[in-house]
Amino acid sequence: MTGDLHCAKCGYNLKGLSVRSVCPECGLAIPATLLAKVDPHAAELKPIVWRIPIALGLVVWAAAGLLAACILWLLRTEDLATLFGVATPVSEGVSRRLGELAVTLVGISGLGSIAFIRPHAGIPGRQVFFAAVAAVAYIPMVFALHRLVSVFNIAIPTPYFGSSPVSVTRVLLRLAIGACLIVIALGVRPNARLLVARSMLLRSGKVDRQTLYGFAGAVGVGMLGDLIHLASTIGIGSLGSIARLTGTALIGVGSLLTTFGLLGLLIDGIRIMPTIIAAPISEHDVLGSRTGPEFTPHEPRRRA
Known part of the structure; x- marks a missing residue:
């Protein structure tokens, strides 16, 4: 990807990464971020309210x-x-x-x-x-x-x-x-x-x-x-x-x-x-209010 695209989960700038890879910060697949940007209400991104009971039930x-x-x-x-x-x-x-x-x-x-x-x-x-x-x-x-x-x-x-x-x-x-x-x-x-x-x-x-x-x-x-x-x-x-x-x-x-x-x-x-x-990925994240730090895979993240 040549343009800026911020991870829908952590805000990491995914510029320069392949669309088949994952976010190096949180591990979210890049196609998930693309789907979240295009269709934030997609069934695959619906929030699960009772997450632990559902996971244990399965x-x-x-x-x-x-x-x-x-x-x-x-x-x-x-x-x-x-x-x-x-x-x-x-x-x-x-x-x-x-x-x-x-x-x-x-x-x-x-x-x-x-x-x-x-x-x-x-x-x-x-x-x-x-x-x-x-x-x-x-x-x-x-x-x-x-x-x-x-x-x-x-x-x-x-x-x-x-x-x-x-x-x-x-x-x-x-x-x-x-x-x-x-x-x-x-x-x-x-x-x-x-x-x-x-x-x-x-x-x-x-x-x-x-x-x-x-x-x-x-x-x-x-x-x-x-x-x-x-x-x-x-x-x-x-x-x-x-x-x-x-x-x-x-x-x-x-x-x-x-x-x-x-x-x-x-x-x-x-x-x-x-x-x-x-x-889950929230609409707050998807709509851009959480853009994350402006760093790329070529610029190591600065830690405090």
């Missing part, structure tokens, strides 16, 4: 979901023990308590999802509605998961590699949980995109792509496996066995991808925390 939402998924993986070690013919590593009492902990963590994740409903002003009502539906979707999911782990996980501890027949009710509960997860992912996505766009603009001037579509797709793979499990109940002989093995494989792949998706969401939440917690 991280809690993903972290609690990831921990719940890890616990559910631990509950499936009994299936692996049966597959390899070793002693069961998890007792019934421990399994019951782990299941209750997983349900509690999913409920906590639901509370964290409230942060997506209206993180800042100016969000279209349709997006607020979708995020609210996503938060409400946790209610049936918690009930379905509680019944799954407290009843069927105890009655059928090895549903995939054991000798027990496929439980239609158990599969329907898993399908209900999967449907809730897809509703949640698609419901929070519009507002999550706003927050990610805000983070990438203020931090590096780029807008990252969200992983929530991929997360929903991973859940869909697991649901396809459950549907094949349902179909295996009407299969005859080897056809039913092949369908059951195919469904089990898809459930395993889908569950693994879903877990990695939750890990990615947690990493994204941690990445955008600083830009949510940071003080």
